[in-house]
Amino acid sequence: MKNLVIFGAPGSGKGTQSDLLVKRYGFKHISTGDVLRGEIKNGTELGKTAKNYIDNGQLIPDSLMIDILASTYDSLCPCDGVIFDGFPRTIPQAEALKKMLADRNTEVSAMLELDVPKEELISRLINRGKTSGRADDNEETIQKRLTVYKNQTSPLIDWYTSEGICHSVKGIGSLEEIEAALCKVIDEL
Numbered sequence: 001m002k003n004l005v006i007f008g009a010p011g012s013g014k015g016t017q018s019d020l021l022v023k024r025y026g027f028k029h030i031s032t033g034d035v036l037r038g039e040i041k042n043g044t045e046l047g048k049t050a051k052n053y054i055d056n057g058q059l060i061p062d063s064l065m066i067d068i069l070a071s072t073y074d075s076l077c078p079c080d081g082v083i084f085d086g087f088p089r090t091i092p093q094a095e096a097l098k099k100m101l102a103d104r105n106t107e108v109s110a111m112l113e114l115d116v117p118k119e120e121l122i123s124r125l126i127n128r129g130k131t132s133g134r135a136d137d138n139e140e141t142i143q144k145r146l147t148v149y150k151n152q153t154s155p156l157i158d159w160y161t162s163e164g165i166c167h168s169v170k171g172i173g174s175l176e177e178i179e180a181a182l183c184k185v186i187d188e189l
């Protein structure tokens with residue numbers, strides 16, 4: 001079984017590439033962003049809490065995210081493989097993921113980082129904001145999300161490097177080129 005973390009800044013293409021990898025390999029897909037947006041749409045208590053954070057470009061507290069992740073994982077697995085998209089976003093989340101998988105006799109096989117320059121991230125998200133209806137795809141919130149990424153999420157690159165499983169892939173170019181670079185890493189695992 002493969003457990004893959006797809007990692008990158010907001011707008012780096014995690015969701016886009018996850019969809020392609022799911023089609024190619026038949027893996028299960030856990031997008032914490034999608035889970036939270038579903039909760040918001042359904043008006044649940046969790047959704048109401050999450051909305052305040054997301055609309056401000058902030059991360060949802062780790063304790064909430066870790067519980068959501070474990071229950072989502074257990075609803076999908078056992079299975080051939082899982083793509084974690086948008087989780088972990090902090091070091092405590094990475095530690096919790098490691099423990100959750102170890103408790104289930106498995107582990108993260110690889111962390112795949114999509115490396116995209118900041119100007120490209122901003123332009124993609126502003127562009128997506130024209131049609132996505134997402135409250136967090138506006139210029140002010142995008143800047144906040146990028147700051148949160150830099151301070152709270154990007155330290156995970158060093159964390160996964162020290163675990164020996166960080167693979168960085170160029171995240172600009174055609175969708176097919178980026179997918180091919182990701183597949184090369186996955187096929188060699």
Ligand code: B4P
Nearest residue numbers: 010011012013014015016032033054058059060086124128
């Ligand atoms: P997410 O839903 O994970 O969103 P994202 O980081 O904005 O997007 P992603 O990188 O998936 O980009 P996409 O493929 O769509 O998170 C949203 C919020 O939820 C967070 O800010 C946070 O508040 C909360 N949250 C989620 N997980 C959390 C956690 N674990 N802990 C705490 N809080 C959490 O691509 C973006 C755009 O680029 C698209 O329009 C796409 O078409 C375009 N694009 C993609 N690839 C391209 C390419 N190669 N060339 C040109 N355009 C491309």
